[in-house]
Amino acid sequence: MTRKKVKLAYITNDSSRKATFKKRKKGLLKKVSELSTLCDIKTCAIIYSPYDTQPEVWPSPMEVQNIIAKFKMMPEMDQSKKMVNQESFLRQRIAKSEEQLKKQQRDNREKEMTQVMYRSLVGEGLHNLNIVDLNDLGWVIDKSIKEIDEKIKSLLEQQAVPPPPPPPPAAAAPAPQVVTMTSHASRTTKQDMFNDEAAVRNTITDLATDSSQNQQWLMDLLKSNDNMCFGRNDDMLPYSLHTNNFWSNFPFP
Amino acid sequence: MVKKRASIGRQKIPIAKIPKKNHLQVTFSKRRSGLFKKASELCTLCGVEIAIIVFSPAEKVFSFGHPEVESILDRYLTRNPPPESTAHQLIEAHRTANVREFNIHLTQILNQLEAEKKRGEALDQIRKSNQRQFWWEAPFNQLGLHELEQLRASMEELKKNVVKQANKILIGSTTNSSQFLAVNGIGSSADLFENKHAEFNASSTMPNVYNFGYGNGLF
Numbered sequence: 001m002t003r004k005k006v007k008l009a010y011i012t013n014d015s016s017r018k019a020t021f022k023k024r025k026k027g028l029l030k031k032v033s034e035l036s037t038l039c040d041i042k043t044c045a046i047i048y049s050p051y052d053t054q055p056e057v058w059p060s061p062m063e064v065q066n067i068i069a070k071f072k073m074m075p076e077m078d079q080s081k082k083m084v085n086q087e088s089f090l091r092q093r094i095a096k097s098e099e100q101l102k103k104q105q106r107d108n109r110e111k112e113m114t115q116v117m118y119r120s121l122v123g124e125g126l127h128n129l130n131i132v133d134l135n136d137l138g139w140v141i142d143k144s145i146k147e148i149d150e151k152i153k154s155l156l157e158q159q160a161v162p163p164p165p166p167p168p169p170a171a172a173a174p175a176p177q178v179v180t181m182t183s184h185a186s187r188t189t190k191q192d193m194f195n196d197e198a199a200v201r202n203t204i205t206d207l208a209t210d211s212s213q214n215q216q217w218l219m220d221l222l223k224s225n226d227n228m229c230f231g232r233n234d235d236m237l238p239y240s241l242h243t244n245n246f247w248s249n250f251p252f253p
Numbered sequence: 254m255v256k257k258r259a260s261i262g263r264q265k266i267p268i269a270k271i272p273k274k275n276h277l278q279v280t281f282s283k284r285r286s287g288l289f290k291k292a293s294e295l296c297t298l299c300g301v302e303i304a305i306i307v308f309s310p311a312e313k314v315f316s317f318g319h320p321e322v323e324s325i326l327d328r329y330l331t332r333n334p335p336p337e338s339t340a341h342q343l344i345e346a347h348r349t350a351n352v353r354e355f356n357i358h359l360t361q362i363l364n365q366l367e368a369e370k371k372r373g374e375a376l377d378q379i380r381k382s383n384q385r386q387f388w389w390e391a392p393f394n395q396l397g398l399h400e401l402e403q404l405r406a407s408m409e410e411l412k413k414n415v416v417k418q419a420n421k422i423l424i425g426s427t428t429n430s431s432q433f434l435a436v437n438g439i440g441s442s443a444d445l446f447e448n449k450h451a452e453f454n455a456s457s458t459m460p461n462v463y464n465f466g467y468g469n470g471l472f
Binding site: 006008009010011017020021024025027028031032034035037038039040041042043044045046047048049050055057064067068070071072074078079081082083084085086087089090091093094097098100101104105107108111112114115117118120121122126127129130131134135137138141142144145147148149151152155156159 | 266268269270271277280281284285287288289290291292293294295296297298299300301302303304305306307308309310313314315316317318319320321322325326328329330335348351352353355356358359360362363365366369370372373376377379380383387389390393394396397398401402404405407408409411412414415416418419422423
């Protein structure tokens with residue numbers, strides 16, 4: 001089947017119009033038939049064209065009569081409720097497509113502002129944002145905080161059952177894990193960091209850090225505003241988990 | 254975040270009654286709409302008149318007719334030729350013009366929709382590649398408790414700065430910005446988020462209370 005883009009207007013060329021009519025009528029009736037079979041329902045079609053004195057009907061004149069009769073027997077409201085002509089049908093499609101467009105735009109905006117949020121977290125300034133951007137950014141941050149809170153809550157509920165982990169500085173037991181992490185950390189690819197079990201990471205961070213230490217990291221991070229190049233040079237990010245420097249700052253035993 | 258699962262794509266199905274009820278209903282809905290669309294196109298392209306009646310699985314009735322379902326049914330039942338009054342032709346001409354307008358409008362919207370979808374996919378790609386690089390961009394489900402608390406603290410700070418920046422823009426910043434900086438742990442970096450390109454709105458009559466009504470952007 002040729003896939004030329006057809007302009008949706010009356011075809012002025014007579015032979016072209018007749019040919020199109022033949023093809024499309026055939027396709028249309030095929031679709032009616034398929035719908036009828038696939039969904040096990042009653043359907044009918046009536047087509048008046050300049051090429052035939054008699055209307056073409058599907059499936060058969062008898063069946064069409066039956067269906068029209070059944071149709072007319074329904075209450076007027078039920079008949080007209082889902083009745084459309086070209087105008088109303090197009091209006092419906094426009095309304096639906098506009099809804100889809102709005103939703104897609106909203107989703108894209110959320111994605112966009114989420115990226116701005118992450119860039120801002122690592123130091124990119126807010127001075128490029130106008131008031132509308134800031135508004136939306138605030139919304140995205142609030143949403144993220146809410147999701148984080150939920151996740152924290154569920155993690156705490158899980159942790160409530162097992163006994164709390166041993167306090168730092170730890171004995172020899174955690175040491176093997178530390179060694180493993182460091183060897184991982186020396187690799188330059190971030191992929192590894194990502195793939196590591198969150199549990200192992202958790203243990204390490206629990207042992208090695210305290211919250212004030214982390215706040216300090218964050219404050220340094222927020223301060224060094226203009227020097228931060230997001231994503232361009234991994235070494236400049238304080239969360240440079242791949243360098244050994246990171247680990248040397250923690251009070252390992 | 255909203256994640257849409259990739260659909261299965263076009264599949265060839267046997268032409269027989271669909272076994273699963275919800276598949277059947279979805280198929281009905283989509284195909285009925287597509288059928289009416291094709292019928293509408295045939296009318297516009299070839300100047301023909303059509304009526305289609307469809308009974309839904311739930312015994313509701315859908316119908317499409319050009320110019321009208323009723324007139325086509327009457328014409329068929331009574332075997333009468335169609336009326337050709339000038340009033341009738343005028344109505345038809347008006348209708349055709351409307352339909353043309355609607356089609357143009359619809360095409361516009363569909364093109365925009367297509368563009369936005371592509372943009373969404375591009376944004377997803379960026380997010381994906383960022384997630385591979387930076388642990389804090391990972392979905393929250395994959396983060397440990399400590400990381401989450403860390404992240405949360407960062408976000409709280411960021412939120413405060415956002416509010417400050419917003420206030421700055423709304424109220425204007427001819428004076429130094431220190432009067433707006435609350436001392437809340439950010440330290441002495443008064444030049445932290447100083448707006449070097451401050452949009453000073455001299456005629457602003459907004460009150461000092463910043464209203465985070467999320468109705469300005471798209472939210």
